[in-house]
Amino acid sequence: MFQTFETTSRPENALPRLAALRAELAREGLSGFLIPRADAHQGEYVAPRDERLAWLTGFTGSAGNAVVLEDTAAVVTDGRYKVQVREQLDAGSFETVITPGGSLSGWIDAKLGQGDVADGSEARIGFDPWLHSVSEIEKLRKALEPRGIALLPWDNLVDRIWDDQPEPPMGEMSIHPLDLAGESHDEKRARIGRAVAAEGAASAVITLPDSIAWLLNIRGSDIVRNPVPHAFAILHAGGTVDLFSASGKMTQLLREHLGDEIAVHAPEAFSAWLGALDGPVLVDPASLPVAAWDAIGAKIVRGSDPVSLPKAxxxxxxxxxxxxxxxxxxxxxxxxxxxxxxxxxxxxxxxxxxxxxxxxxxxxxxxxxxxxxxxxxxxxxxxxxxxxxxxxxxxxxxxxxxxxxxxxxxxxxxxxxxxxxxxxxxxxxxxxxxxxxxxxxxxxxxxxxxxxxxxxxxxxxxxxxxxxxxxxxxxxxxxxxxxxxxxxxxxxxxxxxxxxxxxxxxxxxxxxxxxxxxxxxxxxxxxxxxxxxxxxxxxxxxxxxxxxxxxxxxxxxxxxxxxxxxxxxxxxxxxxxxxxxxxxxxxxxxxxxxxxxxxxxxxxx
Known part of the structure; x- marks a missing residue:
């Protein structure tokens, strides 16, 4: 069986975990902390290590955010989950906000907003910059900063208190054959590299796992039910790629498939490579993590993931x-x-x-x-x-x-x-x-x-x-x-x-x-x-x-x-x-x- 049927939501776990998180808030001098469903790759589906929202709150839906303040907390999700979220949350620990009628920024403002802050004081909300996209944080800051609420990049406080957090996935990659792909990865890289150049950029940063899998004609096994690898990539206008993924996921056959125009690096090197890029860099603010944006030293060109439409x-x-x-x-x-x-x-x-x-x-x-x-x-x-x-x-x-x-x-x-x-x-x-x-x-x-x-x-x-x-x-x-x-x-x-x-x-x-x-x-x-x-x-x-x-x-x-x-x-x-x-x-x-x-x-x- 691929699917199992164990109970994964335990609302009663929320109270002690919230207490531990609030102890970290006090230690750091923060007013609150954001906990998203997303991982660093900003895909919809996440590995067990990244199930922070479910671990903390008990809510197992595929879309949502939590925000924990010193004396209250909420989970924000959409109408698909309005029944499920009520059943899975401890109502005494979390309020429920359903979009589009409500919003994360609206709830935070209602709890912490100070209006015109003349004395310069402000509430401070921490967030993990690898787990939130540039667009998401820009939208939140636009709504909250005028109300005296600052959003600050921070260490992940959930990871600090999650003692038995699973290890990062290390699923083996495989080759997606040419007869099914319909186009070699050499042709794809060259074609999309030209599109990057047409956007006025020398390179493009790609973080979505399915974009990387499609571009390189590979598949992975890091995300259950989705044959994609955890990886980051930099596609250069000339068609070469720097791929950032654990070497243990790659067989010799797969490395031969990638060829000489795809250089493989450790994931830990990604930020340093971003900082060393020359020339304009094309990024998609809707999927690029804030941490990656901050690491880029060159001029940034805002656009869309250049692989997304060709893949579609x-x-x-x-x-x-x-x-x-x-x-x-x-x-x-x-x-x-x-x-x-x-x-x-x-x-x-x-x-x-x-x-x-x-x-x-x-x-x-x-x-x-x-x-x-x-x-x-x-x-x-x-x-x-x-x-x-x-x-x-x-x-x-x-x-x-x-x-x-x-x-x-x-x-x-x-x-x-x-x-x-x-x-x-x-x-x-x-x-x-x-x-x-x-x-x-x-x-x-x-x-x-x-x-x-x-x-x-x-x-x-x-x-x-x-x-x-x-x-x-x-x-x-x-x-x-x-x-x-x-x-x-x-x-x-x-x-x-x-x-x-x-x-x-x-x-x-x-x-x-x-x-x-x-x-x-x-x-x-x-x-x-x-x-x-x-x-x-x-x-x-x-x-x-x-x-x-x-x-x-x-x-x-x-x-x-x-x-x-x-x-x-x-x-x-x-x-x-x-x-x-x-x-x-x-x-x-x-x-x-x-x-x-x-x-x-x-x-x-």
Whole structure:
């Protein structure tokens, strides 16, 4: 098993750990300290050593910050975790702030803000400069400094008191083969080096692990579920690279793969190399740690990670690998969903048993390297927590009448998958079926979207919500995130989100996953992955270049959850055509009994 189900959140641990941290605050003369979810590489996922937020607070969500003051503390996160954060925190130790209604700076200002500080006194908040991006700290300082609150780079006070903190990860790196990468790292480095020069820079600093993995055609094992290495890199305009990573992670074969134009250095040398750089240095303030920014001695050019967009625009080999992985993953999902249909109504399955069975179905494929994230199996009220993770204490038996949400994916050697299906266990309430159908209408609207080139995710996001909005409903997460090709399951910069301003381009892969969550009752989400393609021509109709989506995910959508009267003729036609394609692509990979089940699940509405 890749996934385990131990309980990782213990709210009762917070009180003694807070006391120890506050003792350090007093010793240092600080008013407070920031504890982020992030690590020095500013990726979404972190190694056990960097789970400081969870260790201190008990909150295990993938996004958030804590701030601890002398006599109060808070955890700030977003709407995906509004139920989870309340369940995992000790309410007597931490307040909860949910964005966008609240903010980290707003909470700090309410507790410490002094307005116009005439006497020069100020509150002092410490932060680890390796764990916060330049943009994050600049935004906080802009809000807090006028209120007499200083943000100061400091030693990490959590690390001081975390006696059994895990060691840094030392996962071995591997070569990502050229037939799957579609372009050699020599070509990538030269191409992106030219782009760095075009920005007026002599070099670029890269800290995101997936950017480094893609650029060098390597994969790693430092972050669970994500095949990326912990490393920093400096890409020079001429295409050479200085790579900063522990030598113990590299085999001789991998060093030969890197070649003579990639020099390997110890991670501890990174700051010194930054200080010695000549000429303008391109950095991305959204991902560069403050400590790295402060170490650079040359002129700084602000921009974006130069690897991020090229990585997002998948080439034909990457798209072919993703498509092949999704067909095999669809077969595993069909076997799993047939099993759910057969066994769940008996009232004997638990959430852990369901997660285990799904992993077993995927593991039958020899190309599976890992699951792409912790499988979400939320039955009944647990489904209303978008990122619920079952453990041995929360494990719930699935009962007839439950709505069951399963969000999962696989890391295959040729691609990354991410799929959510919400299914009925026996007869479910009419209002659940109505909500499901409204969500389905949004998912179909995105699938059928056609738009002029140049539009961004924020322009398409309303399509997924329109049917819900008309019913007075909504959901508190983006409609879709980018997905890597045997890389991180959450990839930037492309998103389907109210805040995403990155234009969608051919080759980008995104999730399409609207939802609805009825707290304490059920959750609904339907998710396929889609790739951006040139829109098929409409004779005599198009006066500009148009784009559309091609669906990568093939698995049946539960017809029992649908209120057919709420779908119009075009939506029904899309669903029937999708199901016909599911049966055609997946059916030949299944044995007779599952193939028969699939035929029934995919029959026209």
């Amino acid at each position: 625009r998948k080439n034909p080999a990457e798209l072919a690998g993703m498509a092949a992985a999704h067909v095999r993953d669809g077969a595993a999902m069909a076997r799993f969903l047939a099993w759910i249909d057969r066994e769940a109504p008996s009232g004997t399955l638990t959430e852990i048993a369901i997660a285990t069975r799904l992993e077993e179905e995927r593991a039958a494929d020899p190309t599976l390297r890992d699951i792409s994230f912790e499988t979400i199996v939320g039955s009944g009220p647990h489904g209303a927590m978008p990122h619920y993770r079952v453990n041995t204490e929360s494990d719930r038996t699935v009962m007839p009448g439950d709505v069951l949400l399963v969000d999962s994916g696989g890391q295959y050697s040729d691609g990354t998958t991410d799929i959510t299906r919400t299914v009925a266990v026996g007869e479910v309430p009419d209002r659940a079926r109505r909500a499901f159908t409204l969500v389905l209408k949004g998912m179909i609207a995105i699938s059928r979207a056609r738009w002029p080139k140049g539009l961004a995710g924020r322009d398409l996001d309303p399509l997924a919500r329109a049917a819900l909005w008309r019913a007075g409903l909504d959901f508190d997460h983006g409609t879709g995130h980018g997905v890597g090709a045997y890389l991180s399951v959450h990839e930037g910069p492309q998103r389907l989100s109210r805040t995403s301003e990155v234009p969608l381009e051919t080759g980008m892969i995104l999730s399409n996953e609207p939802g609805y969550y009825d707290e304490g009752e059920f959750g609904i989400r339907i998710e396929n992955l889609v790739s951006v393609i040139p829109a098929p021509a409409l004779p005599g109709a198009d006066d500009r270049e148009m784009l559309s989506f091609s669906t990568l995910t093939f698995a049946p959508i539960d017809r029992r959850m649908i209120e057919p009267a709420l779908l119009d003729a075009e939506e029904r036609s899309w669903l029937d055509a999708y199901h016909a394609e599911v049966a055609a692509r997946i059916g030949p990979l299944l044995d007779a009994s599952v193939s028969e089940w699939l035929d029934g699940a995919c029959r026209p509405l």
